[in-house]
Amino acid sequence: MVLAGNNKESWFRGQKRKMANKLINQLGLPKSIANIFTARNIITAKDALSLTEFELMELLDVGMSEVTSAMAHISELVCPPCQTALLLMEQRVRNESLAGHLPTQLKGLDEALCGGIPFGVVTELVGPPGIGKTQFCLKLSLLASLPVNYGGLDGRVIYIDVESKFSSKRLIEIGTKSFPEIFHKKGMAQEMAGRILILRPTSLSEFAESEHDCGASRQQALGWHVSFIKSLAEFSRIPIVLTNQVRSHVGDESLMYSFQAQSRSTKGDIPVTFDSHLVAALGINWAHAVTIRLVLESKSGKRFIKLAKSPMSPPLAFPFHITSSGIVLLDNDGIEMKGPEISTIHCQGQNALFNLEMAGH
Amino acid sequence: MEIGMLPISASKRGKLLAAGYTTLHSILRTSTTHLARDIEVSESEALEILNFATRSSDLDKSSGSNANVIHGGQTAWDMLNEERFSSLITTSCLDLDNILGGGINCKEVTEIGGVPGIGKTQIGIQLAVNVQIPLDYGGLGGKAIYIDTEGSFMVERVLQIAEACIEDLSEYSHHFYKDNQAFGVKMHPNSILENIFYFRVCSYTEQIALVNYLDKFVTEHKDVKIIIIDSVTFHFRQDFDDMALRTRLLGEMSLKLMKLAKNFSLAVVMLNQVTTKHIEGSFQLTLALGDSWSHSCTNRIILYWNDDERHAYIDKSPSLKSASAPYSVTSRGIRNSTSSSKRIKMV
Numbered sequence: 001m002v003l004a005g006n007n008k009e010s011w012f013r014g015q016k017r018k019m020a021n022k023l024i025n026q027l028g029l030p031k032s033i034a035n036i037f038t039a040r041n042i043i044t045a046k047d048a049l050s051l052t053e054f055e056l057m058e059l060l061d062v063g064m065s066e067v068t069s070a071m072a073h074i075s076e077l078v079c080p081p082c083q084t085a086l087l088l089m090e091q092r093v094r095n096e097s098l099a100g101h102l103p104t105q106l107k108g109l110d111e112a113l114c115g116g117i118p119f120g121v122v123t124e125l126v127g128p129p130g131i132g133k134t135q136f137c138l139k140l141s142l143l144a145s146l147p148v149n150y151g152g153l154d155g156r157v158i159y160i161d162v163e164s165k166f167s168s169k170r171l172i173e174i175g176t177k178s179f180p181e182i183f184h185k186k187g188m189a190q191e192m193a194g195r196i197l198i199l200r201p202t203s204l205s206e207f208a209e210s211e212h213d214c215g216a217s218r219q220q221a222l223g224w225h226v227s228f229i230k231s232l233a234e235f236s237r238i239p240i241v242l243t244n245q246v247r248s249h250v251g252d253e254s255l256m257y258s259f260q261a262q263s264r265s266t267k268g269d270i271p272v273t274f275d276s277h278l279v280a281a282l283g284i285n286w287a288h289a290v291t292i293r294l295v296l297e298s299k300s301g302k303r304f305i306k307l308a309k310s311p312m313s314p315p316l317a318f319p320f321h322i323t324s325s326g327i328v329l330l331d332n333d334g335i336e337m338k339g340p341e342i343s344t345i346h347c348q349g350q351n352a353l354f355n356l357e358m359a360g361h
Numbered sequence: 362m363e364i365g366m367l368p369i370s371a372s373k374r375g376k377l378l379a380a381g382y383t384t385l386h387s388i389l390r391t392s393t394t395h396l397a398r399d400i401e402v403s404e405s406e407a408l409e410i411l412n413f414a415t416r417s418s419d420l421d422k423s424s425g426s427n428a429n430v431i432h433g434g435q436t437a438w439d440m441l442n443e444e445r446f447s448s449l450i451t452t453s454c455l456d457l458d459n460i461l462g463g464g465i466n467c468k469e470v471t472e473i474g475g476v477p478g479i480g481k482t483q484i485g486i487q488l489a490v491n492v493q494i495p496l497d498y499g500g501l502g503g504k505a506i507y508i509d510t511e512g513s514f515m516v517e518r519v520l521q522i523a524e525a526c527i528e529d530l531s532e533y534s535h536h537f538y539k540d541n542q543a544f545g546v547k548m549h550p551n552s553i554l555e556n557i558f559y560f561r562v563c564s565y566t567e568q569i570a571l572v573n574y575l576d577k578f579v580t581e582h583k584d585v586k587i588i589i590i591d592s593v594t595f596h597f598r599q600d601f602d603d604m605a606l607r608t609r610l611l612g613e614m615s616l617k618l619m620k621l622a623k624n625f626s627l628a629v630v631m632l633n634q635v636t637t638k639h640i641e642g643s644f645q646l647t648l649a650l651g652d653s654w655s656h657s658c659t660n661r662i663i664l665y666w667n668d669d670e671r672h673a674y675i676d677k678s679p680s681l682k683s684a685s686a687p688y689s690v691t692s693r694g695i696r697n698s699t700s701s702s703k704r705i706k707m708v
Contacts, residue, residue: 049566050606052613057370064368075573080561082578085507086554089516099517114517121512223599231563234512255637257646257663259674259683285598287477288634291513309478312518314692339669343478 021046027077033070036060045078092119102144102239103151105178106320108332109305112313117239118292122229126244126280127296128347131303132322133243134165135174136296139326140241142175145195150182157196166198177325222282226289244286246278246345278345299346305329308343315342364388367413376400377410388414448501450492450587450628452484453526453695456686457673466660467501467586467628470619472593473673474633474648475664480671480690481632482513484664485589487695488630489557490519490526492587495548498530503586503627504556506575510568510595514559523553525693558585565596565610572614579625586627588618593631594649608653615657631658670698 022045024037040059042048048056048071057067092100101115110116117123117140125133141159146152159166175192176183183189233240280287280295287293293309305327306317316334320327363385364377380399382388388396388411397407449464458464465471465488475481489507494500507514527548558578562568579585601607622629638647648655648663655661661677667687674685687698 045570046566049569050610052609054613055609061370061372063370063373071573072577075570076577078567078570079574080563080567080571083559083561084555085514085516085519085557085559086551088559089520089554092516118515118517121515227563227599230512234561255644255646257665257674258640259663259676260665284477284635284637288592288595289511291511291515293478311482311513311515312521340666341669 022077024048024074027074029070029073033062033066036062037070045074048074049078096237097148097153100237102140102153104140105143105151106305106318106327106329106332108316108318108329108334109307111332112307112316112334113292113310114312117241119237119239120234121240121291122233122289123239123241123292123294124244124280124290125241125294125296126246126308127345128246128278128298131296131298131347132320132327133296135170135322136327137241137243138166138171139174139178141196142171142178142192144239145192146179146182150179155195159196159198161198161200164200166200168193171196173324174326177323222286226286230289245281246347247281249277249279278347280345293343295343295345297344297346298348301348306337306342317342363417366417367410369410369413373400373402373406373410376402385414385418389418448586448626450488450501451494452688453487453491454686454688454697456697457688457695460673460675460681460684460686462681465587465628465630467626468622469659470615470622470629470631470657471660471662472631472633472648472658473662473664474635476635476646476666479664479666480688480695481664482591483518483690484695485591485630485632486514486519486522488587488628489589490522490553490694492628493548493553493556494526494530498533501586502584504558504582504584506558506560506578506585506588508560508562508568508571508588508590510562510590510592512561513591514561516554519554519557520550521692522694523550526553529693558582562596565601568593568596569610569614572617575621576617579621579627583625585625587630588621588627589630589632591632592634594634597650598634604651608651611650611654612657615654619659670700 023043024045024047025034027034027045029037037043037048037060042051042056042059051059053064053067053071056071057064060067089099096119098115100119101110101113101117102119103110103116104113125136127133137159141157143151144153144155144157146154148154171193172183172189175189182192229240229242278297280293287309290309291311292307295304295306295308297304297306302319303321304317305320307313307315315337317337318332318334319330321330322328364374364383366385367374377388377400382391382396382400391399393404393407393411396402396411397404400407402410448467449458449462450467451458451464452461473481473484485507489505492501492503492505494502496502527550530548560571562571575588597607597611618629618631621627634649635646636649637644639645640647646665648661655677658677659679660675660681663674663676665672665674667685670687671689672685672687675681675683687700689696689698
């Protein structure tokens with residue numbers, strides 16, 4: 001399931017660069033024009049595509065028709081292969097377990113996700129501390145390592161534990177309680193646990209090889225990580241699950257577009273409420289980048305797991321609680337949420353704290 | 362000056378000027394041999410320059426006639442006649458189709474932007490399916506190109522929407538042609554999936570290369586009637602230190618897309634992300650890629666939340682009125698909003 005070994009990093013670097021870094025003189029262009037490109041220091045296809053055709057005409061000192069035909073030739077070679085949606089589906093059905101899904105064994109959630117956590121994309125778990133994100137991750141790790149006839153992927157897992165929250169004791173407990181038949185067999189616990197590799201980086205830079213220098217802004221660094229993680233998921237066709245923290249978002253004022261602002265101002269004063277809720281960290285760019293976002297929250301004393309962002313699921317919220325065998329859904333039908341409510345993150349404790357603070361002023 | 366109009370290299374232009382050829386007329390008066398000698402190029406190159414010059418001046422001569430005065434120009438009357446027969450692709454939401462004047466316009470570039478989870482990819486997939494609605498049912502019977510830059514194209518969802526579309530068409534035909542079995546919809550969801558050409562783009566260079574290649578691709582697949590780019594923003598948001606270069610590249614890319622839309626009479630739909638901008642003392646939402654980019658599309662639609670409902674707002678269009686319409690995302694795809702109280706709002 002996951003590529004193990006030392007070569008995987010270089011393989012992924014290779015994948016990403018393969019297309020764009022083809023040398024101009026290896027692309028089969030007529031010698032004369034290829035030489036002109038090189039003479040003007042345009043060595044790779046990427047260099048050529050990073051200039052407009054007009055700029056190339058000026059730089060290479062050739063006519064427009066020559067530039068256009070050379071660029072057409074280069075573009076055809078660099079552009080990605082053409083597939084059809086049917087081909088994609090058939091490949092997945094043929095090659096992958098459950099057409100590319102890892103079942104979470106939470107019936108309602110799996111149904112909503114068309115089988116389970118999808119391969120090839122990034123799934124994010126976001127919620128306040130202590131809500132159950134790590135519990136969910138532990139269970140998923142186990143599920144991926146289980147044999148296929150028990151609903152697993154019979155594969156290996158890489159668990160990147162940034163906050164040192166991984167507990168092997170808890171993992172075995174979940175395994176024993178959820179799959180007693182497997183875990184009571186001699187040596188099975190060791191085999192399953194042996195398939196999960198835990199990496200504990202002391203800092204992010206340790207495991208993420210960055211092409212940018214340390215002076216790069218946070219946005220740029222994040223952008224690079226986003227591309228890398230997404231490419232990783234896609235090329236290897238594995239599920240990638242990550243957890244994200246929350247931060248508080250005070251007040252009722254949500255961001256609006258300029259055309260909305262105009263109509264709002266005519267409506268009169270909106271009463272300011274002190275309803276503080278939480279938002280996912282890392283901002284709107286990151287929110288665009290993840291494919292599936294599962295929000296875990298606590299509201300009115302109950303915990304919910306919500307499909308806040310999922311291209312193929314209705315906006316459902318499932319109540320859950322955590323038992324010795326991990327996360328368990330209390331209702332498999334889910335509650336359909338209207339509107340942006342599906343994306344908001346509530347936390348009982350946080351609200352109470354905030355109100356106390358305000359009262360103090 | 363006129364020499365500047367000729368599509369020749371800068372050095373040849375320089376040579377012409379240095380040799381005293383400052384106007385087209387001066388070039389036309391001379392012969393190939395003389396020109397070749399004067400500017401020190403081969404005879405074939407000189408002939409090429411003469412041909413360019415002849416073509417340019419021919420267009421000047423025909424200024425008396427009505428049509429095509431300038432190469433590539435068209436009178437407004439001709440355009441009006443063309444526009445009347447322009448094809449529209451339904452969004453499956455009646456309210457949305459209404460504010461769009463019937464649907465997404467072929468021959469135009471439409472940008473659709475909104476916050477994560479509002480339904481951009483959903484609309485993209487719905488259009489990729491709807492373009493295939495057969496002519497008998499008022500559709501275009503065309504194919505779609507889906508350019509995926511973020512990996513958000515989920516095949517499971519395409520299947521859901523395709524199946525729902527076929528069911529709706531069957532219901533429609535059953536309703537109108539109760540006795541006539543021959544009008545049964547013979548489409549299978551798999552054939553809908555087969556007619557969506559899918560490209561996964563992993564960098565901005567691939568994106569630019571693909572847009573360049575589309576001219577050849579669409580020439581070979583003339584039944585493509587829509588190109589969807591989901592999203593046009595993603596690769597241009599990271600990796601770019603030189604913002605001016607980014608603007609130039611985006612500008613060229615959008616020009617190429619407009620040309621594709623016009624030449625092949627297909628719709629180009631670009632999905633865009635949002636970002637925050639500091640305007641007039643507060644932070645506001647705006648579509649990504651900057652101010653110059655906002656000039657690059659013909660129509661611009663912003664998807665947003667209005668209380669609990671999804672709405673689409675026509676932010677920019679040369680022919681459509683600024684209006685807002687509600688829509689919803691269901692298990693069957695994009696549909697009308699279920700709430701009856703909020704209807705189309707004219708702004």
